[in-house]
Amino acid sequence: MPIWKVIYIYHMSTSEFDKYKVDHLFLLIGENLLPNYVAANLLVNKGKSLYLIHTTDTERQAKRLQGILLNDEINGLKAVELRSLNDYESDAYYIQKEIRTKLETIKSGKIGLNYTGGTKVMSAHAYRTLFYEETKDKTYRQRADIIFSYLDPRRLEMCIDKEDSDRIRLKIKPDTLSIELVKIFQLHGLELKKKPTQQAQLPKLATELANVFKEETKSKQWFDWFYNVFREQAYQQKSNGKGDWKSNTSLMEVLTPLEKLPEEIIAAFRKENFVTNDDKLSLQQLQKTGSFKDIKHFCKWIDGVWLEHYVLEQVKNIAEKQLIRDYGMDFEIPLQGTQFQFDIAFTRGHQIFAISCTTSSDRKLCKSKLFEAYLRARQMGGDEARVALICCFNEPDTLKAEILASTNDKKIAVFGREHLTNLSEEIANWIAQNDREAK
Template identity: 30%
Template sequence: MNNNNLSQYKSDHLILLVGGNPLPNAVAGSCLLAEGGKITLVYSKTQKVQTARRQPFKIEGTQKVAQRLRRWFVQERRLTEHVYLQPVDDSDAWDIRVGIQTALQNSSDSVGLHYSGGTKAMAIHAYRAVQEKTKGEAVFSYLNPRTLEMFFDRPDDEAERVSVGTAVNITLEEMLFLQTSLRLHRKRPYLDVPLLPRTAQAVMRVHTAGGAELAAWKNWRQTAAGRYYKIWYDNGIPRNWKPAADIYNAPLPEPPPTSIGQTLLDELGQSGNLSIQGVWQKQPAGRWASEQDFIDEFLGFLLGGKWLEHYTLDCVQALREKFAFHQTLLGIVPARAGRNNKEDDALFELDVAAIRGYQLFAFSCGTGKKLKLKLFEAEKRARQLGGDEARVALICLADPAAVRQLEQVTRETIDLRIKLFGKNDLPQLTERLGEWLDTQTGR
């Protein structure tokens, strides 16, 4: 982005209409506030609704979203210390106008109104109130979630468009806070380096080719899984494999004489029998939060379906420079803080994620059969964290016919911001992802 394209649109007093998605306002505040300026966050009040046939109920407003934005502007980004909250009734034209007039009272500064958030009524009546107060001299802007362009209204011409897709880098941790006030699980940290990428490629090739080699690999995996599989809880954290103390020195069954087994031994720099201890000792210092975390990931890779997540992360990272991803992560576990200093309460998990500017790309990886449920869950969580700008891809082992059937379901029930990649796409996954990302990044 050329910052010179935005400098002419900066304001000393920036008014932001707050809706459910805080990301457009985070971007607008970062790009459009003049140095030393102030921000007013206009949010909708919580309303109590009375009906004749049912008990009164509340319609939640956006005060909490506004409070999180204020904290982000002031404490996290240190953009300005002058951030004010202005509540309005989002369906009452008079109350909206009064709220805007109150915000602009005794103000001689240049004014900007960004109306991506809030209700349609808030946008219409706030626009009119600012226009009247400033006699048309204010800067009016809107952020398009599909093209990631900022639109600036001009009275006698088409709106000017400025691409802001990479104007502001917002991390996953910041997205979690802004959208949900959640945090990352303290004892289940994400990974940013794929585990055994060459072995993951070998597993992918065997799965796509099928035949005797795949059958031999599955038989070995079943034998090994029976030896190590155990569901238990480690201080509240669910585990799928036996505790480290029980299997630390136990050798894994000898890998089958396949391309996977040989690649695994070569990548680990070992020959003959493998042990958890031997593999653990070769891990870089500080990469894992605990030995049990490593065991869960390593055995999940070899004996479960996690190899596909690591293969996907490797492919995404190959595109990092081209698409300006500032974060590429695996195993993201948002959590709610536990009460009374108890363990964090894990809520869900994203397999792989990449962030470009403030746009989240979520990659859900599935080697099983419940792909439709996995896809819907990924879409829901990506939208929850990344708002309307988020995009979702499902990476799976489905054949072309099953992929077409799933694509039909997504067109009918969700939208076209979702992409499916099946078994036939895996050998060229980096190229296929690049082709899709080219259509989704608003570059």
């Protein structure tokens, strides 16, 4: 197994949860397994047992979660059992019968039910079944020491229901439980095509480009050079309207004049040793620096991928201070015969933060990228997921307002041209706002 597929879960401080942990936890399984996975890690005593209550529709998810939990050695679970309701998810008698059959085999230990993942009908009947226990004289009484819980995604809290008092809210802090991105994809039955990138390429050059793109006049100057000078030499247009970068052999011969570029970029190219003595960008000289394994990768980099590397570097700069345990770029995810890619993503605690990037200032394109990222992030991370767009649009607030009208989700962030040069601070503020809204 490649090292990048090894998953680490960080349990930093779970003392608040200790007195609510149980020896036998019943979990109602839903479509999104992340809340179930969080509950399994926070509410079960080490070496004890889980019972996954599922229907025919969620059997596949239950089996997947069973395999994941049994392979997570850090949990040390004694057993993870499947309990099927088949197609009787709305049948009170069947739900009670299935749960009681299991309860009769439990002779000791504290019992709990986490009903985040189930339907309302499943939750109600499971709650009722576990709340009461049958006595020797065939009467029923309240079960002692049972723990009922659910995950509140809006406030990032595990709620403990109490019959005789207000519910207890336990904040799931970033250092309480941290889940890596690969694990979240795995919970959805998805395998990444390749290891995500964690090291930005040419971060200093990317920073200079970000500084240039903050000014609309200079960004136009860049695009004019890129399309009318560099691309004319390095790109091969085909008769059918499509095209591609030229072969590596041909690219090695490219010598591109730089006089139409902003001075900052010319100086940055020089610092990277990409420029000849007569001030031309040399792809042959670039190849000798070892910055890219393939010259075409550089062509794609300056075609817009540089922004993703710049954003990756900004996330990396604040990772330790912001308790970001896992981050990366270029998450290629196969979904139902299609291909989707998170440009940048990181996890903070069990939350996934997804960032879509584009150097475009076209409103329609920016909106499309943000909306797609929003849908995929919610699919991966549930209601807890957070999404941002980083683009060169001049009116990011109006774009955010438009998406808000469609989604009613105030947690979406849009960073435009004006935010590029202080992006680390902007992302940190976005995280802080997320924390404030969860209180």
